Amino acid sequence: MNRLHRPARIQLGRKKRKPNRFNMTLCLAALAQNYIVLVADTMISVDYFEYDAAISKVALLPSGAASLMAGDMSLHSELLNAIRFYVQPSEIEINAVPIDTLANRYNELVNEIYYEKESANLLHRQYGLTSETRLTAEIAPERAKEIAEKLNAIPPPRISTLLVGFDERNRPHIYKYDRGQLTHENLNNWATIGGGWELADHRLFELGHSSGATLSDALFHCYDAKRYSETTSGVGQTTRLFWMDETSFYAPHPLCDLEAIYQKTKEEQKGLVSRTKIEWYETLKRNKDI
Numbered sequence: 001m002n003r004l005h006r007p008a009r010i011q012l013g014r015k016k017r018k019p020n021r022f023n024m025t026l027c028l029a030a031l032a033q034n035y036i037v038l039v040a041d042t043m044i045s046v047d048y049f050e051y052d053a054a055i056s057k058v059a060l061l062p063s064g065a066a067s068l069m070a071g072d073m074s075l076h077s078e079l080l081n082a083i084r085f086y087v088q089p090s091e092i093e094i095n096a097v098p099i100d101t102l103a104n105r106y107n108e109l110v111n112e113i114y115y116e117k118e119s120a121n122l123l124h125r126q127y128g129l130t131s132e133t134r135l136t137a138e139i140a141p142e143r144a145k146e147i148a149e150k151l152n153a154i155p156p157p158r159i160s161t162l163l164v165g166f167d168e169r170n171r172p173h174i175y176k177y178d179r180g181q182l183t184h185e186n187l188n189n190w191a192t193i194g195g196g197w198e199l200a201d202h203r204l205f206e207l208g209h210s211s212g213a214t215l216s217d218a219l220f221h222c223y224d225a226k227r228y229s230e231t232t233s234g235v236g237q238t239t240r241l242f243w244m245d246e247t248s249f250y251a252p253h254p255l256c257d258l259e260a261i262y263q264k265t266k267e268e269q270k271g272l273v274s275r276t277k278i279e280w281y282e283t284l285k286r287n288k289d290i
Helices: 073-086 099-127 141-152 197-207 215-231 255-286
Strands: 027-032 035-040 043-046 049-052 058-061 065-071 159-166 172-178 181-184 190-193 240-244
Touching: 027 065, 027 159, 027 172, 027 197, 027 215, 035 065, 035 159, 035 172, 035 215, 058 073, 065 073, 073 099, 073 159, 099 141, 099 159, 099 172, 099 181, 159 190, 172 190, 190 197, 197 215, 215 240, 215 255
Parallel strands: none
Antiparallel strands: 027 035, 027 190, 035 240, 043 049, 058 065, 065 159, 159 172, 172 181
16 A cells, blocks of 8 residues: 655745744734734743743833743843843833834844853853953964854854834834844734744735734734644743834733634634535535545
8 A cells, every 4th residue: 555645834935944942932023004913922831841821921122112032031031121221211212212223232132141141151161261261361273263163153042032113203113033133024014933933924824914904904813823823832822912003002901802702703614614514525425426
């Protein structure tokens, strides 16, 4: 008997990323005219244990921006504190510091906080060098080359971040820090991070989301994409849904009303699928195909 082979899955539109067990969550930001819609779960993963926790993956930043976080929450905490310290008290006004400036500063802070710490740990652990002695120690050229190669091989931090906000002209923007790189995501209309990114991306493509969508449509698209991604291991069932414009940050109240509508629609879809299966069966039987 010939063995049937499962067909290869084709990923359209975006490059397939390798799975990362440290990003077992789902965060999503999408453009909708002059709004930005934000969705996140509350799943926390520790080693091989996963649980929904009362921890928000969405953090407000100075100057009316926001951050959505996946990965090492301790490093995220350090970066948030640093970016908040970076904005002077006199600048904590809406859009006083444009989102592109904050995003670039965030990228610099990753280098300052993560890579400097990892470099110091590597030098001390493998070569016995401290921050003082490494400046004065005499190192052979071969050893210096070896050290440089190991420093360059330090892996990127185990974090992914969406940075969202508005520029000087009050235009919305989405930036993504992932695997050591900062990218501008506006041409994609949305950005996703975490273990559920692929299913959420697929669902948003399927729904035809674009930056020209109304706020109501965008809220539905993002909520549906998050719920769709919950079949991925590590994506929590608790949902946080927000949106922001150039002046304010909003949350629907209460979210359970929207969930009730969503569940009603899903039940109707199940009924439609059941009726379609019956008609499918009757047609095949009538044509004597089965």
